[in-house]
Amino acid sequence: MLxxxxxxxxxxxxxxxxxxxxxxxxAMGGLTLPSLLQAEAQAGIRSSHKAIIMIxxxxxxxxxDMYDLxxxxxxxxxxxxxxxxxxxxxxxxCEHMPCISRIMxxxxxxxxxxxxxxxxxxxxxxxxxxxxxxxxPGGWPSVGSVVSKMRGSTTAGMPPFVGLAPNAGHPPYGxxxxxxxxxxxxxxxxxxxxAQKDMVLQGISEDRLKDRRTLLGSFDRxxxxxxxxxAMKGMDEITSQAISILTSSRLAEALDVSREPKHVRDLYxxxxxxxxxxxxxxxxxxxxVARRLVEAGARVVTLNFGRWDFHSNNFAGLRDTxxxxxxxGLAALIQDLHDRGMADDVSVVAWGEFGRTxxxxxxxxxDHWPQVGGGLVAGGGIRTGHVVGATDRLGGKIEDRPIxxxxxxxxxxxxxxxxxxxxxxxxxxxxxxxLVDGFRTMPELI
Numbered sequence: 001m002l003x004x005x006x007x008x009x010x011x012x013x014x015x016x017x018x019x020x021x022x023x024x025x026x027a028m029g030g031l032t033l034p035s036l037l038q039a040e041a042q043a044g045i046r047s048s049h050k051a052i053i054m055i056x057x058x059x060x061x062x063x064x065d066m067y068d069l070x071x072x073x074x075x076x077x078x079x080x081x082x083x084x085x086x087x088x089x090x091x092x093x094c095e096h097m098p099c100i101s102r103i104m105x106x107x108x109x110x111x112x113x114x115x116x117x118x119x120x121x122x123x124x125x126x127x128x129x130x131x132x133x134x135x136x137p138g139g140w141p142s143v144g145s146v147v148s149k150m151r152g153s154t155t156a157g158m159p160p161f162v163g164l165a166p167n168a169g170h171p172p173y174g175x176x177x178x179x180x181x182x183x184x185x186x187x188x189x190x191x192x193x194x195a196q197k198d199m200v201l202q203g204i205s206e207d208r209l210k211d212r213r214t215l216l217g218s219f220d221r222x223x224x225x226x227x228x229x230x231a232m233k234g235m236d237e238i239t240s241q242a243i244s245i246l247t248s249s250r251l252a253e254a255l256d257v258s259r260e261p262k263h264v265r266d267l268y269x270x271x272x273x274x275x276x277x278x279x280x281x282x283x284x285x286x287x288x289v290a291r292r293l294v295e296a297g298a299r300v301v302t303l304n305f306g307r308w309d310f311h312s313n314n315f316a317g318l319r320d321t322x323x324x325x326x327x328x329g330l331a332a333l334i335q336d337l338h339d340r341g342m343a344d345d346v347s348v349v350a351w352g353e354f355g356r357t358x359x360x361x362x363x364x365x366x367d368h369w370p371q372v373g374g375g376l377v378a379g380g381g382i383r384t385g386h387v388v389g390a391t392d393r394l395g396g397k398i399e400d401r402p403i404x405x406x407x408x409x410x411x412x413x414x415x416x417x418x419x420x421x422x423x424x425x426x427x428x429x430x431x432x433x434x435l436v437d438g439f440r441t442m443p444e445l446i
Contacts, residue, residue, distance in 0.1 A: 049299070051299050051301070052346070052349070052380070053290045053294060054301075054302045054348075055287075056302060059279055059352065060353050061308040061356070063356070064355075066374060067093050067376065070395045073358070079314075081315065082095050086102070088104040097323060100327055107385075108382065108388060110388050112399075112401055114398060116405075119369065123175045123177070124172065127142035128177075129404070129436050130406065137181060140433075141182040143409055144160075144176065145161060146413075146418075146435055147160065149186050151418075156250075158248075161176075163176020164190075164303040165190065170279070177302055253296070254292045254293050255293075257285050257292065264336070267332045268285065268288040268332040269329065270284055270285055284325060286303045286329075288332075291346075305329075306321075308352060310365050311367055312364060313365060314364060316364075330348075333348065337379055344379070345380070347381075347382070347416075348377065348378045349412065352375075354368060354373045357396070371396060382446065406437055409439075410435070410436045411446065
């Protein structure tokens with residue numbers, strides 16, 4: 001962590017300030033400007049830029065109660081919910097997702113996602129497409145960190161990778177995705193609470209800030225000579241982007257949803273900003289903030305939603321606390337991207353780390369089921385209005401077209417103009433590592 005201007009005290013220039021800005025790993029890194037412009041041109045980027053919004057559905061939702069209802073199964077498997085028709089003939093989803101049903105032509109439900117090794121709660125596979133086993137030195141980086149490294153910032157004052165996840169009782173539930181061997185310079189910037197209002201200079205001149213930057217640089221050069229781990233390089237990147245944020249209001253303005261017209265804020269709704277148990281908030285304004293961030297220049301935004309681990313009272317939990325809010329926020333985001341002409345540039349994916357058991361347990365819940373789960377993708381220029389994958393009559397086994405997490409991430413990279421089969425990044429030992437583990441893009445989406 002880097003704290004600029006420290007804790008409340010009188011500074012040497014007489015300015016009294018409380019903590020001005022705490023930055024948890026920002027990144028300027030990436031390509032040279034000519035290479036960056038060339039890559040974006042090849043990706044079809046003109047007035048906009050390619051971006052990804054990933055919604056991690058904390059704790060793993062039950063796929064068979066959302067996108068893959070099994071009405072022909074016995075009652076102890078099919079559950080309480082009923083399907084409704086969508087805007088695409090032949091595609092039905094849960095009755096408690098009417099907003100998504102109305103924009104089915106703009107989305108793709110995934111009904112056969114797999115890859116979770118053991119059913120343990122961890123967001124890692126959603127962000128990396130890999131398991132935590134046999135990691136290279138430094139660990140696998142998340143999609144946000146990879147894009148930060150490969151593409152860098154689009155503009156001064158806007159981090160390439162922003163995570164809207166607050167801390168959670170179960171740490172993986174609050175993770176925005178880790179930087180792994182790419183280092184802290186490519187970790188997510190995580191805006192939160194009081195720090196948000198301090199993301200502008202507020203009376204401290206840019207010249208005075210540059211003088212402090214020179215002082216920081218003198219210390220950094222000394223420490224860099226003593227540090228062979230690469231950590232100081234990351235700190236240099238953090239300092240660089242910290243200065244950019246402090247000398248620009250771009251990020252602070254993007255985080256301020258009050259700048260949106262009322263009818264847009266009403267479209268998204270507010271939700272609940274408090275963490276749900278040991279999970280994440282059900283904060284609908286985060287969906288709006290995500291759109292504002294990519295519109296302002298962020299390349300990857302992750303947000304964590306709710307806590308879907310309903311081992312008991314599954315149907316009450318989905319019906320009363322999760323599905324209506326999720327349905328509203330996700331549908332509003334996708335529709336808003338279309339209305340603003342951003343849908344072809346911004347990929348959206350929503351999923352959890354695994355699925356839930358076909359059989360309902362004695363507590364009216366569904367337990368962990370790593371064999372198959374589900375998700376939803378939209379935007380980014382993919383082909384939409386259809387379903388990919390299928391499970392058997394009971395929803396417990398993949399019957400057609402297994403979809404690995406890595407395939408979805410390979411497709412997201414491809415839509416960003418990054419070739420997942422040809423691109424490698426060096427780990428901390430210098431060994432080149434592919435972005436995904438041999439998985440190719442999904443032909444159904446491209």
